[in-house]
Amino acid sequence: MNRGKILQVLSNAREIDTRWRSMLSMTEKSRGAILSLPPQYLxxxxxxxxxxxxxxxxxxxxxxxxxxxxxxxxxxxxxxxxxxxxxxxxxxxxxxxxxxxxxxxxxxxxxxxxxxxxxxxxxxxxxxxxxxxxxxxxxxxxxxxxxxxxxxxxxxxxxxxxxxxxxxxxxxxxxxxxxxxxxxxxxxxxxxxxxxxxxxxxxxxxxxxxxxxxxxxxxxxxxxxxxxxxxxxxxxxxxxxxxxxxxxxxxxxxxxxxxxxxxxxxxxxxxxxxxxxxxxxxxxxGRLRAGSEVWLKEALRCIRCAACLDICPTFRVLGGHIFGDIYTGPMGVLWTAITRDVKAASEIAKYCVSCSLCLSACPVQIDIPLAISRIKDASGNQTTRERMLTMYERYAALGSSFPRLFNWLQGSRITRRLLESILGIDRRRMMHRFKGGNLYKALGERYLEAQEADVVYFPDTYATFMDWGIGLLAVRVLEANGYSVAVPKTAGSGMPSIQYGFHSKARQIAEKNVRMLKSFVEKGSKIVCTEPTAAYCLSEAYPKILGSEDSKKVAEATTELVALLATEGKPAQRPMSHSANSAIFYHHPCHSRLLAKGRPSEELLKRLGYSVSTIDYGCCGIAGTWGMRVGVEGYLISSEIGRRVADLILATGAKEIATESSVCAQQLRQFTGLKVRHTIRYIAEYLGIQDRDSDALNF
Known part of the structure; x- marks a missing residue:
């Protein structure tokens, strides 16, 4: 797609606003109507x-x-x-x-x-x-x-x-x-x-x-x-x-x-x-041929309701004349592959950010994001910068070893220009700070070498290398709720490899993590995550990428930490008094929508005595490393979404934002200027657990 055409669309704020409002309204109406249907209809x-x-x-x-x-x-x-x-x-x-x-x-x-x-x-x-x-x-x-x-x-x-x-x-x-x-x-x-x-x-x-x-x-x-x-x-x-x-x-x-x-x-x-x-x-x-392709045949279920278009963050900004061929939006990528070819589909697949909201909205459960990831993989059109972004965990590990250097690099205008030209990370993107050290060193051998436990904590990259205080807090909260905890050394979830269509690498990561976790699951352990994307990878993506019984068992045992505490944790036993700053806006991470029934985080915060508001606007627009990338297929589109989301949040009068996603926190903090905190911090405060180790400049 011509860069000039995209910039022209991005410069037309009135058209974007028209589309944004229309699709927010359509999503709200369709969600309400679907929820009112008897389950047997679906x-x-x-x-x-x-x-x-x-x-x-x-x-x-x-x-x-x-x-x-x-x-x-x-x-x-x-x-x-x-x-x-x-x-x-x-x-x-x-x-x-x-x-x-x-x-x-x-x-x-x-x-x-x-x-x-x-x-x-x-x-x-x-x-x-x-x-x-x-x-x-x-x-x-x-x-x-x-x-x-x-x-x-x-x-x-x-x-x-x-x-x-x-x-x-x-x-x-x-x-x-x-x-x-x-x-x-x-x-x-x-x-x-x-x-x-x-x-x-x-x-x-x-x-x-x-x-x-x-x-x-x-x-x-x-x-x-x-x-x-x-x-x-x-x-x-x-x-x-x-x-x-x-x-x-x-x-x-x-x-x-x-x-x-x-x-x-x-x-x-x-x-x-x-x-x-x-x-x-x-x-x-092409339809009969699609029926023989494992990664395309689900598209044949499509009833053309367009729910996936209405909820898609990039489609709301770009519209179907950019994000589309004949068929537009997320489902349009699949149908372009069916009716034309993978090469044509890959030209519009790059606008999919793998937020998975389309899957959560689809009434016939088509895994559109994973199919698009397969199309990216089959096309071989990935860029060198996308390949480098799959090495995000290596960058984080290095940053944890040299925090002063990396925090300086991320804060210097000159070095941000270098990072932009080498890694493709936009110089305007606000980045998380490195605390220094890592979660495994902070926890010690007792947690790393445990062979069985009630709960296995899967920390993912952020809580392992960038701000391991979140990981320590998670372990302390779990123990305060009576769970024994193990934290074996695992790889990051591998989401960038899935997002950019590097399926061979994604498969290797999935196999490594499933191999590490399966012995705990066989002994009855639950797997919990503080990062929604990690929970999504373990419970949704890995079983489809690997197709093994072990991956399915790991998936069934996986949940988000806050969802676990909301259903099984200690009930609120005393009222809490909060200051005027207790007006919290809760941001619902995209991948959480696929995993949790209801709104566990929001409900738990209310039980703890906080005044909580939320808006169903969908994705905040960062989509992991996608929104960090320089250019129109990255920061420019991400910021258009982020600014509109920020306006909605600020209009509620909230003083701070709660969420579970570390990357959503980057986006929300940058465009609202508000403090963003992980929901686990509020739970820890309620339980009287002091947070001495987290970096207050992060979330």
Missing amino acids: QGLLAARQKTQENLATLLEKTVDSARRRGCQVFVAETAEEALRYIVELAKRRGVKRVIKSKSMTTEELDLNHALSSAGIEVVETDLGERIVQLAGQRPSHIIAPAVHLSREDVARLVKERRNIAVDPSPEAITRFFRKDLWQSFQEADMGITGANIVVAEDGHVVIVTNEGNGRLVTTMPRILVSVAGIEKIVESWEEAFHVLRVLPASAVGRDATSYITVIGPRAMSRHGQVPEYHLVLVNN
Whole structure:
């Protein structure tokens, strides 16, 4: 992607603000709607989509047979070119002059509009967002809200420029204009083309869900109707279709149901008094191949709800015209790999920061971040600087051995310029200080050589080398709660290797840590982490990278320290009095969302007597070493996110911030100016444990 285009987007604060507000709102609505659904709805949907994923070829055959028995003219297109040829030749044979469209994402994949226009056929999009971007000469930037990057004022100006009609920049006035503007196209169209939300294998029906009513007109008014569907939209039965219909509106737009559900099949009569034609074009275009790829096949579950786009921090800033090909955002990386190739996918994969919020939001549990990591690995496009950032633990270990030197290097403008040119760490990024020494030396042999314990503490890089006071505090708090503790020497979690797609190295790290921890787990130990990303690697990433029984056992035994204490720790036995500075904002680390049920840290802080506020804005934007990197694919995007998050936090009036992530602490401290503390410090204060060893300048 051209650096200039990205800088242009980053300079347009108004567009970023429009997108940011819209997606915060959509995420909030969809999260609330999903939480209100009975669990069996999500379970049923997941089972249905897994069946499609594993039986796609068989379901395709069944769909073709069922649809043909009902009188459909069915064409299975192996490639995009085959689909285009079929539709364009059909339009030419039937003398089609104008085509109207609805639910058009798969046709965007095919670039159908261009093919039809090149054949002299007028194409009119009738979905409101699609029509707006068509007038603007753009492609959709979002699969649910194609024009989300445009404000109301932008749309009003566009109408004035293209139609020479003044429209009030209100949703009502804009909708009225387009409704009137499209009516003639509905009346004069020869062919209607729809996409599909669902294709039902047992009888060949196609289902589309809409909120504007245009889908009904596209499917009933023209004399020829064509439905174009990716074969992954197939479900076996109507029972499975209902699972999609229950969850899709909640996850996509935060509603119980859409305004219109249209079931499409052969029609008895059209408004022209003729027996109309109905064609069903089922598109493969890489989908069957994806089903044989372990790291891609989960994408076949996708219901196109766009929850992953709305919650993605970099997508909120960049939008789909930068972070996207035809399909945009996190899921767009996977679908670009499926419908184009890994090289094309890797060009947009670099905007994924591996925060894993998309996985937490996905109603069908597609591990998008790990699949993107595999795409980065397969492409081989990683940079030398990314390779160096996987050596983050070595840097931290050296810093712990020479703290004065490294703290000086990190504080000097001249040396920060050198670090920027050599390591690629942006000179503007605030860095943690090194305390000196390391956790293993501070603890002594009793903890390192213990062969069994109630709890094994996995400290990860920060608490081992940068500020081992956090690690000591964790051990003391655990012991105060009655746990015996072991702290064997382990490697760092390896997240940078996963993040940048160095899977061979990630596998080596995972194998080493699992080998070290499995003997404790076999004896009944729990594994606890003070760093959320470490807990994520142990419990989510390692089992998928290794696939071994040992890694699965380690995963099942792993939890975050605060989550353990919130459920099993000593209950609050005395009230605590706090000063006015007890107004705390709690920042929920991204990786914690995948691991903990509910909000254990927030609830525990409240039990300790603190006044706690929080906002569900998602990722703070640093994303580990990604937000430390120099350039647009790093600090510049990270800071755009960080400033907006900081504004939200400061508006609460909080005096300090609690969190568990050491890298989130860097971002939050830099952009809010507030003190940021690890949640374990508040717990230690409550228990009367003095913190003599932590560096107050860190967190």
